Amino acid sequence: MNALMLGLTMIGLRVWDARRALDYLLTRPEVDPGRIGVMGISGGGTTTLYTAAVDRRFKAAVVSGYLCTFRDSIMAMDHCCDNFIPRIIRYAEMYDLAALVAPRALFAESGTKDSIFPVEAARFAFRKAKRAWEVLGAPDKIGHEVFDGEHQFWGKGAFEFLKRNL
Numbered sequence: 001m002n003a004l005m006l007g008l009t010m011i012g013l014r015v016w017d018a019r020r021a022l023d024y025l026l027t028r029p030e031v032d033p034g035r036i037g038v039m040g041i042s043g044g045g046t047t048t049l050y051t052a053a054v055d056r057r058f059k060a061a062v063v064s065g066y067l068c069t070f071r072d073s074i075m076a077m078d079h080c081c082d083n084f085i086p087r088i089i090r091y092a093e094m095y096d097l098a099a100l101v102a103p104r105a106l107f108a109e110s111g112t113k114d115s116i117f118p119v120e121a122a123r124f125a126f127r128k129a130k131r132a133w134e135v136l137g138a139p140d141k142i143g144h145e146v147f148d149g150e151h152q153f154w155g156k157g158a159f160e161f162l163k164r165n166l
Helices: 010-025 043-054 070-074 094-099 119-135 156-165
Strands: 037-041 060-064 105-111 142-147
Touching: 010 043, 037 043, 037 156, 043 060, 043 094, 060 156, 070 119, 094 119, 105 119, 105 156, 119 142, 142 156
Parallel strands: 037 060, 060 105, 105 142
Antiparallel strands: none
């Protein structure tokens, strides 16, 4: 919460870190800039979504255990401080942020027993976000896998999605 006292957010700092890591990777001769993805679970999923939304150098993103709605998750229960951006709900829902990734590749995973990011709200958010890819003519660049599990990384469809899109 100290970041908020300084006028910063934890997620803003994490996105900054991820973008600086990418800056470094792009200096490496073995890195293909057209094949860079970002992936994370839970707080890492939060970082993944925001990072992909603001940095087009990431060509694909896998968000595990995060894509949902602010109203059904972040605002409905206690969460880590990295989930809070002052006044964001006045301007956007989580699916609006996901739509900023379009038409680049985005894959989301949701566990049916995830008590932090409820699966029905995740399905709703995915349907809302998917509209951006449809409008931009890239419906094959977005996917959502719902699996029988809790708040965990699954990976079964995610890695195949990345192989196809990177």
